[in-house]
Amino acid sequence: MYLRHSTVRKNGKIHTYWRLVRSVRHGAKVKQQTVAWLGELDAAGRVQARELAHQIVGRYGQPDLGEEAGPAVVQVDLKKVRVENGRQFGDVWLGWMLWQSLGLKEQLEALIPEGREEISWALMAGILVVARLCDPSSELHIAEDWYRRTAMDDVVGVASEKVNDDRLYRALDRLLEHKERLEVHLKEKLGTLFQLKYDLMLYDVTSTYFEGEANGNPMAKRGHSRDGRTDCKQVCIALVVSRDGMPVGYELFPGNKTDVTTVKGIVETMERRYGQADRIWVMDRGMVSHANLEFLQQRGSRYLVGTPKSDLKKFQKQIVEKADWKTIRDGLEVKRCDGPTGAETFILCRSDARQTKERAMHERFAARIEEALKSLAGRLERSTKPIEAGPVERQIGRLLGKNSRAAAGFTIRLERANARPSGLLLKWSRDEVWTTWAEMSEGCYLLRSNVRDWTPEELWRTYVQLTQAEAAFRIHKTDLSVRPIWHQKEDRVKAHILVCFLAYVLWKVLEQWQARAGLGNSPRTILEELGRIQCADVVLPTTSRREIRLRCVIRPDRAQSLLLQRLGLILPERLKPLFDTPKM
Numbered sequence: 001m002y003l004r005h006s007t008v009r010k011n012g013k014i015h016t017y018w019r020l021v022r023s024v025r026h027g028a029k030v031k032q033q034t035v036a037w038l039g040e041l042d043a044a045g046r047v048q049a050r051e052l053a054h055q056i057v058g059r060y061g062q063p064d065l066g067e068e069a070g071p072a073v074v075q076v077d078l079k080k081v082r083v084e085n086g087r088q089f090g091d092v093w094l095g096w097m098l099w100q101s102l103g104l105k106e107q108l109e110a111l112i113p114e115g116r117e118e119i120s121w122a123l124m125a126g127i128l129v130v131a132r133l134c135d136p137s138s139e140l141h142i143a144e145d146w147y148r149r150t151a152m153d154d155v156v157g158v159a160s161e162k163v164n165d166d167r168l169y170r171a172l173d174r175l176l177e178h179k180e181r182l183e184v185h186l187k188e189k190l191g192t193l194f195q196l197k198y199d200l201m202l203y204d205v206t207s208t209y210f211e212g213e214a215n216g217n218p219m220a221k222r223g224h225s226r227d228g229r230t231d232c233k234q235v236c237i238a239l240v241v242s243r244d245g246m247p248v249g250y251e252l253f254p255g256n257k258t259d260v261t262t263v264k265g266i267v268e269t270m271e272r273r274y275g276q277a278d279r280i281w282v283m284d285r286g287m288v289s290h291a292n293l294e295f296l297q298q299r300g301s302r303y304l305v306g307t308p309k310s311d312l313k314k315f316q317k318q319i320v321e322k323a324d325w326k327t328i329r330d331g332l333e334v335k336r337c338d339g340p341t342g343a344e345t346f347i348l349c350r351s352d353a354r355q356t357k358e359r360a361m362h363e364r365f366a367a368r369i370e371e372a373l374k375s376l377a378g379r380l381e382r383s384t385k386p387i388e389a390g391p392v393e394r395q396i397g398r399l400l401g402k403n404s405r406a407a408a409g410f411t412i413r414l415e416r417a418n419a420r421p422s423g424l425l426l427k428w429s430r431d432e433v434w435t436t437w438a439e440m441s442e443g444c445y446l447l448r449s450n451v452r453d454w455t456p457e458e459l460w461r462t463y464v465q466l467t468q469a470e471a472a473f474r475i476h477k478t479d480l481s482v483r484p485i486w487h488q489k490e491d492r493v494k495a496h497i498l499v500c501f502l503a504y505v506l507w508k509v510l511e512q513w514q515a516r517a518g519l520g521n522s523p524r525t526i527l528e529e530l531g532r533i534q535c536a537d538v539v540l541p542t543t544s545r546r547e548i549r550l551r552c553v554i555r556p557d558r559a560q561s562l563l564l565q566r567l568g569l570i571l572p573e574r575l576k577p578l579f580d581t582p583k584m
Contacts, residue, residue, distance in 0.1 A: 074548065080541040089151040089553055090530030090560070090571070095130035096155045097569075098506040102193075104129075107185050111178045119162055124171035125499075127152060127163065132503035134527055136481035139168040151535045154551065154575045172495035179498050183249045184273060186505055190246050194512055198274070200243040200462065202282045203266060204469035205259045206476075208483040208497075209234040217490045221255035226473075227483060235485075237473075237497060238266050245468035246508055249273065250501055252494060259286040264295055271301075280304055280451060282466055288448070297343075297450065304449040304463055307346075311448075312441050318348055319444060325350070326456060334456040339448075347447040347456050355443025362438055365406035372399050373412070373428050383422035389414055392424060409434045475507060476500055479524055517566045526563065533560060535575055551575040 008015050024033045099105060108122035130152070131142045143165040147153070153160050190196055207225055209232035214220035220233035227234075234255035240248040249270060253262055267281065281296065285306035296303050312319070318337050325333045331352035339346055376395065380387065392414060400407035409431050417425035447463050454462075476482040482500040487493045510523040519526065533556050540548040553571050556564060564571060 075543040076548070077541045077543055082539050084537045084539055086534050086536040087149055087151045088531050088533075089154075089535040090533030090556075091134045091527045092130055092150045092152045093155055093571075094510070094527070094530055094569075095133045095506060096126065096152075098133075098509050099126050099130060102186065102189050102505065102509065104182070104185075104502070107182065108175075108178070111181060112174055119158055119167065121171050121174040123156055123158055124163075124167060125175045127156060127158070128168060128171060128175075128499050129502045129506065132480055132499050133506050134531065136479075136503075138486060139172070140165045143168060151575070154535065169492070172492060172499070176491055176495040176498060179494075180273065182498075182502070187248055187274065190505070190509070193509075194244070194246070196242055196244060196246055198242055198248065198277075199279055200282055200465065201248065201270065201279050202241050202243065202245075202466055202469045203238070203263075203287065204284065204466065204473065205236055205238045205253075205262055205286075206473040207234045207236050207255060208477070208485060210488075210493075211484045211486050212488060214485075214488055216488050217493055219252065219254045219490055219493070221257075223254075223256035224258075227477075232484070235493065235497075236262070237476075237482075238262050239469060239472055240266065240270055241469050241472050243462075243465050243468065244512075245472060246512075247472065247501065247505055250497075252497060260289045260292060263287050263292045267296070267299070267301065271299075276301065278302075280462070282463060284466055293448075302449075302451050304447065304451060304459060306463070307446040307448050309441075309445070311446050312444055313437070315346065315348055315446065316437075316440070319350075319440060328457045328460065332460075334460055336456045344448060344450050345452055345459070347449070347459050348444060349447065349460060350444050352443065354445070358442040359439075362406050362409075362442070365403040366409060369399060369403050369406055369410055370428075373410075373426065377426040380422045380424045380426055381420065383420075385421060387422045387424055389424060392426075409438065472504065476504060479507065480504060513567065517568070519563065519566055529560060529563060533571070 006017055006019075008017065019034050021032045021034050023030050025031075105122055105126055108125055109120065112121045114120060127147070128139070128142070131137065131146055134150075135146050137146060143163055147163045148160050152158075153163075187198070191198065207223065207227065209225060209227055209229040210217075210220055211232070214233050217233075219235050221235075222230070222233055223236070225232070225234055236253040236255060236257050237250060238253060239250045242248055251262075251266055251269060253265075263283070271279075276299070280302045281304070283303070283305045285308050288305050288307060293303070293305075315337055318324075318335060325335050327333045333350050335348040337346040337348055338344075373396075376392070380392070396412060396414070400410075400412075410428055411431055412426070412428040415425045415427065417423060447459060449459055451459065480500050480503050482497060485493055485496060487496055507523050510526065511521050514523065514526055515521050533554060535551060535553045538550045538552055540550065542548060552574055556571065
């Protein structure tokens with residue numbers, strides 16, 4: 001990595017903005033990729049980063065991992081000096097610091113009292129979560145490979161031979177029973193750390209699939225797969241996040257659970273856990289039903305939801321009318337419409353970008369249908385043998401099912417034609433009423449809310465924050481590898497998802513930290529760059545036939561030092577080995 005800068009003249013002053021870049025090879029070409037935008041790197045920015053580090057870590061210094069150097073003087077045989085046991089240090093050190101900063105170590109130690117175990121379950125749980133953050137993999141991989149090639153043993157004080165797959169699996173079992181207490185603790189801790197407001201509850205559902213039959217797990221069912229794996233059983237994950245994307249809680253449902261049937265359970269669970277207060281539930285149209293809205297209204301809950309596309313027809317007149325539309329940004333306009341009872345507000349939204357996209361989709365699907373119908377009609381005309389109507393009708397049904405976006409725009413008739421050898425005649429026509437409505441409603445969508453004191457712009461901006469929940473699922477699936485699930489037992493599956501959830505909490509804390517320090521919003525990049533910082537044993541053979549072993553952290557390069565400086569972190573220079581150096 002290296003630094004690049006650009007200069008900008010503003011109000012007669014020249015500002016120099018720095019960014020951290022690295023070279024990435026794509027085939028035969030090498031391209032520069034921006035790792036982080038560093039801003040002007042002024043003194044005020046460095047002070048702000050240190051203050052943020054103080055809030056997260058709890059003090060300006062980091063936990064003492066260093067070994068005090070004694071004053072003794074020995075003679076070293078320089079010809080035999082060597083370096084051994086190089087391992088990744090920076091990423092696991094940062095991950096463990098995030099784990100401690102949220103008070104999870106102390107919380108678990110209080111929840112899981114010490115017993116006959118050799119290594120505390122709180123430590124083992126921390127190892128599982130930090131591994132999921134830094135290098136998502138199975139428990140077997142952690143035990144046999146990851147732990148050995150990282151400096152996690154020095155960071156947490158657990159020797160590598162003590163970390164095995166059996167102990168990790170048992171830690172999963174012990175962790176699961178404290179899920180709800182951990183969620184409550186994290187909600188309060190994150191709210192204090194980042195001054196979060198929990199006035200919005202952004203709710204969405206996704207699924208994650210299993211490898212294998214998962215016959216021993218009653219929650220593993222086949223259902224609508226968001227991953228395109230209809231061949232696999234799955235479970236559904238219902239996640240609630242704040243307006244900043246910070247996690248509030250989650251629940252698991254069987255894989256065949258439909259989104260609309262999860263609302264009642266999740267609302268009751270979250271409000272029982274955190275109180276009803278004055279929160280607004282934000283959900284997409286997949287959660288909307290008359291029963292769900294009636295349930296929220298009876299509880300006195302406020303909501304903002306999307307609506308099915310079919311509800312737009314009730315507002316056809318308002319869509320056509322040009323009055324009262326308000327532009328809230330380029331290419332987007334909204335209009336307030338009162339509901340029939342006066343207790344709800346409907347917000348018509350019209351997006352130019354969405355209109356272009358939907359129009360292209362309609363044209364593409366309509367062209368596919370028409371082309372396929374022409375081909376089928378030609379085959380019926382050229383056939384020299386009788387053709388049964390049933391298979392042809394099923395073929396037409398499959399065609400319309402694959403191109404459902406434009407299927408309603410065609411009227412198709414399959415008629416008997418005795419004059420033809422095939423005995424069938426295919427006719428079709430465009431439905432002008434549907435086509436007119438499609439052109440009129442392209443780019444439009446409808447929001448529904450019982451929040452009466454907000455402007456249409458405020459309601460729209462609140463609704464689009466559902467992308468925070470979608471981003472949370474994307475991080476779970478790509479960066480934290482919640483899928484596929486290899487566990488077969490129900491409790492192990494639940495514990496696996498809990499570990500992924502806790503790793504997501506660490507991810508979001510790091511994201512907020514680096515964003516406020518002017519380092520963008522890509523935690524994976526930070527972890528990868530700091531992961532290059534290693535620790536190693538410097539072995540100094542002495543003339544008295546003994547060896548001095550110093551466990552040192554390799555000094556970071558200039559770019560890594562800059563990242564650490566912006567985060568307000570100071571690397572330890574020396575570590576305490578977990579063993580005594582034997583005599584030669």
